[in-house]
Amino acid sequence: MICLEGLTKRFKQVTAVDNVSLMVAPGEIYGFLGPNGAGKTTTIKMLAGIIRPTSGSIFIDGLDLLKHPIEVKARVGFIPDRPFLYEKLTGSEFMSFMANLYGFNGAGREKRIQKFLELFELEDWAKDLVGSYSHGMKQRLIMSAALLHEPRVFIVDEPLVGLDPKGARLIKRIFTRLKRSGLTVFMSTHTLEVAEELCDRIGIIQKGELLAEGTVTELKELAGQEDPRLESIFLHLTGAETESTEDIGFINQKNSSIP
Amino acid sequence: MKVLTLLVPRWWGFRNDLYFGGRRSLIKAGSLLAVAVGFWVGIYVIFYRVLRYFQAVEEFGDLLAYKLLTMVYLTFFGLLIFSNVLVALNTFFLSQDLEIIHATPVSIGEIFAARFLDTLIESSWMVLLFGIPIFTAYGLVYQASLVYYLGLVSVMVPYLILAAALGTTITMILVQVFPAQRTRDILFLLSLLVIILLFFLFRFTRPERLVDPDAFASVITYFRALSAPASPYLPSSWASEAIWPLLKPSPISSGFYQGFLWVNGLASLVVCAFVAMWVYPEGWSKSQESGRLLAGRFLGLVSKQLRSRKPRCSQTLTLMGKDLKFFFRDNTQWSQLLLILALIVLYLYNYSVLPLDSVKVPTFYLQNLIAFLNVGLAGFVLASIGVRFVFTAVSGEGFSFWIMQSAPVSMRRLLWSKFLLYLAPLLLLGLILTIATNELLQVGALMRWLAPITIFSMVFGITALGVGMGAVFPNFRAENITQVATGFGGLLYMILAMGFIALVVILEAGPVYILFMAQARHHSLSFFQWLYVGGSILLLVLVNIAAVWLPMRYGIRKLAAYEG
Numbered sequence: 001m002i003c004l005e006g007l008t009k010r011f012k013q014v015t016a017v018d019n020v021s022l023m024v025a026p027g028e029i030y031g032f033l034g035p036n037g038a039g040k041t042t043t044i045k046m047l048a049g050i051i052r053p054t055s056g057s058i059f060i061d062g063l064d065l066l067k068h069p070i071e072v073k074a075r076v077g078f079i080p081d082r083p084f085l086y087e088k089l090t091g092s093e094f095m096s097f098m099a100n101l102y103g104f105n106g107a108g109r110e111k112r113i114q115k116f117l118e119l120f121e122l123e124d125w126a127k128d129l130v131g132s133y134s135h136g137m138k139q140r141l142i143m144s145a146a147l148l149h150e151p152r153v154f155i156v157d158e159p160l161v162g163l164d165p166k167g168a169r170l171i172k173r174i175f176t177r178l179k180r181s182g183l184t185v186f187m188s189t190h191t192l193e194v195a196e197e198l199c200d201r202i203g204i205i206q207k208g209e210l211l212a213e214g215t216v217t218e219l220k221e222l223a224g225q226e227d228p229r230l231e232s233i234f235l236h237l238t239g240a241e242t243e244s245t246e247d248i249g250f251i252n253q254k255n256s257s258i259p
Numbered sequence: 260m261k262v263l264t265l266l267v268p269r270w271w272g273f274r275n276d277l278y279f280g281g282r283r284s285l286i287k288a289g290s291l292l293a294v295a296v297g298f299w300v301g302i303y304v305i306f307y308r309v310l311r312y313f314q315a316v317e318e319f320g321d322l323l324a325y326k327l328l329t330m331v332y333l334t335f336f337g338l339l340i341f342s343n344v345l346v347a348l349n350t351f352f353l354s355q356d357l358e359i360i361h362a363t364p365v366s367i368g369e370i371f372a373a374r375f376l377d378t379l380i381e382s383s384w385m386v387l388l389f390g391i392p393i394f395t396a397y398g399l400v401y402q403a404s405l406v407y408y409l410g411l412v413s414v415m416v417p418y419l420i421l422a423a424a425l426g427t428t429i430t431m432i433l434v435q436v437f438p439a440q441r442t443r444d445i446l447f448l449l450s451l452l453v454i455i456l457l458f459f460l461f462r463f464t465r466p467e468r469l470v471d472p473d474a475f476a477s478v479i480t481y482f483r484a485l486s487a488p489a490s491p492y493l494p495s496s497w498a499s500e501a502i503w504p505l506l507k508p509s510p511i512s513s514g515f516y517q518g519f520l521w522v523n524g525l526a527s528l529v530v531c532a533f534v535a536m537w538v539y540p541e542g543w544s545k546s547q548e549s550g551r552l553l554a555g556r557f558l559g560l561v562s563k564q565l566r567s568r569k570p571r572c573s574q575t576l577t578l579m580g581k582d583l584k585f586f587f588r589d590n591t592q593w594s595q596l597l598l599i600l601a602l603i604v605l606y607l608y609n610y611s612v613l614p615l616d617s618v619k620v621p622t623f624y625l626q627n628l629i630a631f632l633n634v635g636l637a638g639f640v641l642a643s644i645g646v647r648f649v650f651t652a653v654s655g656e657g658f659s660f661w662i663m664q665s666a667p668v669s670m671r672r673l674l675w676s677k678f679l680l681y682l683a684p685l686l687l688l689g690l691i692l693t694i695a696t697n698e699l700l701q702v703g704a705l706m707r708w709l710a711p712i713t714i715f716s717m718v719f720g721i722t723a724l725g726v727g728m729g730a731v732f733p734n735f736r737a738e739n740i741t742q743v744a745t746g747f748g749g750l751l752y753m754i755l756a757m758g759f760i761a762l763v764v765i766l767e768a769g770p771v772y773i774l775f776m777a778q779a780r781h782h783s784l785s786f787f788q789w790l791y792v793g794g795s796i797l798l799l800v801l802v803n804i805a806a807v808w809l810p811m812r813y814g815i816r817k818l819a820a821y822e823g
Contacts, residue, residue, distance in 0.1 A: 048665040049665060052822070073667040076665070080665075085659055086585070086659050088584065097580075097581055100572060100573075102666060102667060
């Protein structure tokens, strides 16, 4: 369903994404993991058609994103990491706006908008301006708008940021349900428990390069770790295992005693 | 020390803008500096000539110059108070960095001191900058000594402090009554209405009569009535009284008024600090609670209409509907329509009072010449409105631009939807300006058709230039959309729009003259004249098409490649 071939993105001297190739099968939830600045968001922005790769290709649902951007985008639901929305539209207006933008004018459209607003517990705020929403509410509104047009691929950057435990549980349930209905999900996350719980396969990226990919079991074998938790596999593969425990003793020391 | 630390981000930000912005940033700064110098020179020349003219008027010359000085100080004081109230609202209550600052171990007193300095500088620099050529003109015309220039510094410092302290105190009190967001909206509307009122007052006094010798006797009577001293309670009067004696060949001491200004300036600062210590913590806390926006309450009807629109429609209509809702729900946007309305009234009023009969040129010829030049002037008015609304249309997408980038919408459709949205009102405005002016001037049949047709075709280019250039120079991170219009891209748009308008007027001038003269003399055109007229029309059509096609094409390409 998603196929990246030799995907590379350079910003002047910096190579943010370096020759990344991967495939995601239909109905699969693919987790994209990596430390800060590894190239996750850049990859996701290229997948969403927001920025163009320096080289390489992106195929979604068999279509080349660079050659058929409009057709591909119509099949994709995208959620960025920061929920910047039109603050002067109301929640329901934003949903109608997005439905029109994605050409979703099928029967039962209004009912579907209403259903989504109820599902994400936004129905009481539907007539209020988005500018008055909290961070979590905006995140839920984007989520419902991204699902509205029945996308075949769902691309999500940090899906659980800013959500309370109830909201986070709802998202997990939705993802599991979407997977069952055949929707492909490509998501980046820092929350390793979520990746472990939801993702069929995981790709680990560091300094723009895809270090490893596979199921949690495959990654465990690859890392040769005793500890079965994804966190230790991730820290081992990214080489951050030792750094985190080093040189933090000074935190509790007074200024004068820091060497 | 912490006060200085709090001020540091502003200066570092300014420095980093220049340092990291590279050559483009330097070009931008250079262009803005050039424009500022242009204004500076313009103001200096106007004041120098006016003051020289006043000096030539016996008996009343000095009185006129003095009155002008008090008017300058009074105008500056009004501007400073308004500006300080608005800036203080931002620096003390709405600025994005306040949340971090209030979370740091910095006392309210230190925050007040830093923010007051910020307010003082941000509100005063423009007045100070544009005051310099005025005061220099006074100094040079009256051949003032060094004492005058030193006195100026000594007067301006407490004068600016006084205005900043007053403005900040007003803001502190206002925020106790209204939420910060609403206060900003109300103040914005109020300031707009005051500007409109001042416009009307100034224009309806018909200052052009000053150069009319017949009206001079009544003007002298007017100034005689004004020769009574201005209100002694106004700081602007104290400043004028402190400066005026220093302009004399042997400067008389103005120590009393200077001392008065300093005492009041410092006292107002103490009062302001006292009020701030008392009410600022609570005011800041209140400003955090009021998240909701006014959402166009003033235009409730429009909002209702927009809400009741049929929800299902094409992408283009959806995009246009969204922009329309934004416009009418943003109080800082729709309220500017009032300003445009005032501009139209004044524009037409100016034409209605033109003293055509007193000029020794055939009235018929002059009427048509003015009507023709009016096309260029109307074009300039449309470009000025275009830079504020059309050029900023793309940047208006703001941080939400990712929605357009990730949605199945081409940049072509996005830009053409904006083009269509702004084309209609600009067309209407252009036609009103030309048709109504033609009626007031009672022009001939040729001009009656030519002016509206020309402006009609030019509006397409002016709009496309605005949308296209706005896409070439987008600024999705601007906190305030007016900053986008006054930036480098906006300046370039104005230059290109003016060039386009000038080109159209120049291309049209020749054929219009030929046709007009032939009509006036009842001659028919020769073959070569027809060829010239036809060629010019063809060239005009091509220029107009290019003005639409080129910027739109370039804008679409640049926006599609945008990766900011």
